[in-house]
Amino acid sequence: MPPPKPELTRRAVLAGIGGLPLAAAAGMPEPVSPAGREPAARRGRDGAPAGDRTATLLRGAELVLTMDPAVGEGPLGTLENGVDVLLRDGRIDAVGRRLGAPPGARVVDVRGKLVLPGFVDLHNHLWQAGIRGGCADRDLAGWLSGCNRPALPRIDAQDMYRLVLLAALDVVRTGVTTVVDWVHPIPYGTTERYVRALADAGPRFVYAAYQPASGLPLVRKAAAEFLDPLPLASAQVASRAAWPDRAELRQCRELARELGVMLNCHVLERRADRADQPVRALRWAGAFGPGLLMNHAVHLTAEEVALTGAHDVRVAYCPLSNMRLGSGIAPLPALHRHGVRAGLGQDGGTNDTSDMFALMKAAVGLQRARHEDASVHPTIPAVLRMATLGGAECLGMADRIGSLTPGKRADVVVLDPGTLNFAPRFDWTSQIVLNGQPPNVTDVFVDGRPLKSGGELPHVDVERVIHEAERAAARLRAAV
Numbered sequence: 482m483p484p485p486k487p488e489l490t491r492r493a494v495l496a497g498i499g500g501l502p503l504a505a506a507a508g509m510p511e512p513v514s515p516a517g518r519e520p521a522a523r524r525g526r527d528g529a530p531a532g533d534r535t536a537t538l539l540r541g542a543e544l545v546l547t548m549d550p551a552v553g554e555g556p557l558g559t560l561e562n563g564v565d566v567l568l569r570d571g572r573i574d575a576v577g578r579r580l581g582a583p584p585g586a587r588v589v590d591v592r593g594k595l596v597l598p599g600f601v602d603l604h605n606h607l608w609q610a611g612i613r614g615g616c617a618d619r620d621l622a623g624w625l626s627g628c629n630r631p632a633l634p635r636i637d638a639q640d641m642y643r644l645v646l647l648a649a650l651d652v653v654r655t656g657v658t659t660v661v662d663w664v665h666p667i668p669y670g671t672t673e674r675y676v677r678a679l680a681d682a683g684p685r686f687v688y689a690a691y692q693p694a695s696g697l698p699l700v701r702k703a704a705a706e707f708l709d710p711l712p713l714a715s716a717q718v719a720s721r722a723a724w725p726d727r728a729e730l731r732q733c734r735e736l737a738r739e740l741g742v743m744l745n746c747h748v749l750e751r752r753a754d755r756a757d758q759p760v761r762a763l764r765w766a767g768a769f770g771p772g773l774l775m776n777h778a779v780h781l782t783a784e785e786v787a788l789t790g791a792h793d794v795r796v797a798y799c800p801l802s803n804m805r806l807g808s809g810i811a812p813l814p815a816l817h818r819h820g821v822r823a824g825l826g827q828d829g830g831t832n833d834t835s836d837m838f839a840l841m842k843a844a845v846g847l848q849r850a851r852h853e854d855a856s857v858h859p860t861i862p863a864v865l866r867m868a869t870l871g872g873a874e875c876l877g878m879a880d881r882i883g884s885l886t887p888g889k890r891a892d893v894v895v896l897d898p899g900t901l902n903f904a905p906r907f908d909w910t911s912q913i914v915l916n917g918q919p920p921n922v923t924d925v926f927v928d929g930r931p932l933k934s935g936g937e938l939p940h941v942d943v944e945r946v947i948h949e950a951e952r953a954a955a956r957l958r959a960a961v
Contacts, residue, residue, distance in 0.1 A: 536569040536586040546597040548870040548884035568891035568929040599658025599892035600837045601872025603797035604826025610648035635960040640953035642674040647950040649682030651835040655919040658892035659685040676707040683932045689745040691719035694729040722746040723757035731766040750777035779809040790819025795875035800843040802828035817858040824872030838917035891929035
């Protein structure tokens with residue numbers, strides 16, 4: 482008889498066994514694993530593509546925005562004309578001119594290109610890739626009742642993997658290196674596939690898990706079993722902020738404190754939400770403070786704006802989703818005046834596709850149109866900061882990501898301005914926001930490892946990812 486196969490625990494599967502890809506570790510040929518997973522790449526124990534562990538020198542950039550005034554000039558840390566960025570051991574090692582390449586380093590010629598920190602997407606629902614374009618003529622209530630709620634329970638674990646993988650790769654290709662994914666209640670086994678899809682796509686990610694009070698033990702267990710083994714993953718506790726549900730909200734706040742993570746809530750996305758008194762509920766639950774990330778915050782009163790600043794609550798601004806659903810325009814200038822830390826969120830299916838450039842442009846344009854003032858917050862430099870270091874600050878990760886400060890993790894994006902939509906040069910900093918599109922992103926590094934290189938996702942069979950997501954979406958449409 483053949484020897485018995487070793488038992489596979491969820492922790493071992495997610496962390497990787499002996500540095501082997503999941504399918505090989507399970508003793509099965511690629512590309513299908515025991516759970517039906519189609520791996521996007523062969524990855525090592527730390528989730529990085531095998532063979533991409535050397536130092537990388539980005540040589541000769543025309544413009545580098547470090548987002549660190551101590552490393553460059555002005556608020557964006559601007560450096561121009563032949564600037565090098567050295568990535569080593571997963572960190573920013575040095576920024577300067579004529580840097581030496583360590584032995585064995587990969588040298589990438591970025592002459593004529595622009596280098597900046599990776600984008601931070603503060604709010605997403607990646608599983609909603611399966612209902613892109615759906616309920617397009619409806620507001621939030623119509624979207625939830627017509628698309629969101631009917632779809633979610635009909636997605637099994639394998640199809641959840643396929644849809645989330647496609648969406649996570651989509652955010653990566655547009656330059657997102659950190660994504661916060663607010664995940665609706667799903668079964669424990671489906672959670673495993675969801676997390677694996679994020680890990681296989683390769684970004685740094687925050688998994689904000691929502692469960693009703695009876696399911697909170699699953700959040701604790703999932704954090705320990707699925708997220709703790711992954712170096713690029715972290716957790717948040719997601720919750721509903723409403724006065725009738727305040728007892729459950731307090732339980733979620735207590736779990737977040739137990740785990741040492743943030744609480745993540747949708748707050749006042751639409752005007753009708755005022756009836757739920759979410760700010761009152763959050764204050765009653767002891768959650769209204771720096772450990773809280775509020776998504777949307779469109780319909781805050783002036784008093785609530787001031788309280789948000791006074792208590793150092795963080796805000797994810799989601800202008801494209803708010804536009805699509807007719808929800809309104811968040812009071813971002815007022816929040817800024819009160820010192821509120823805010824970043825940008827794409828918000829899943831109601832953003833329809835991933836495009837951080839469109840998101841930045843909308844963030845600026847909506848406020849200018851509302852206030853009839855081209856100088857209103859956010860300015861171009863401010864929105865670039867929101868999309869990078871500002872998002873990191875909202876997550877309490879600014880000591881690790883968000884700027885090209887030596888010592889921080891090497892989450893980096895390279896843009897090519899030599900394209901029909903971007904060229905010719907006039908003011909490249911402004912053109913990043915006003916002209917930029919996802920195809921301008923040529924290279925994306927997370928923890929120093931290339932997820933996009935030369936405009937391609939080098940470790941991904943893109944055609945297969947799309948094909949499998951199409952099949953999953955077809956099954957979903959048939960079920961709904």
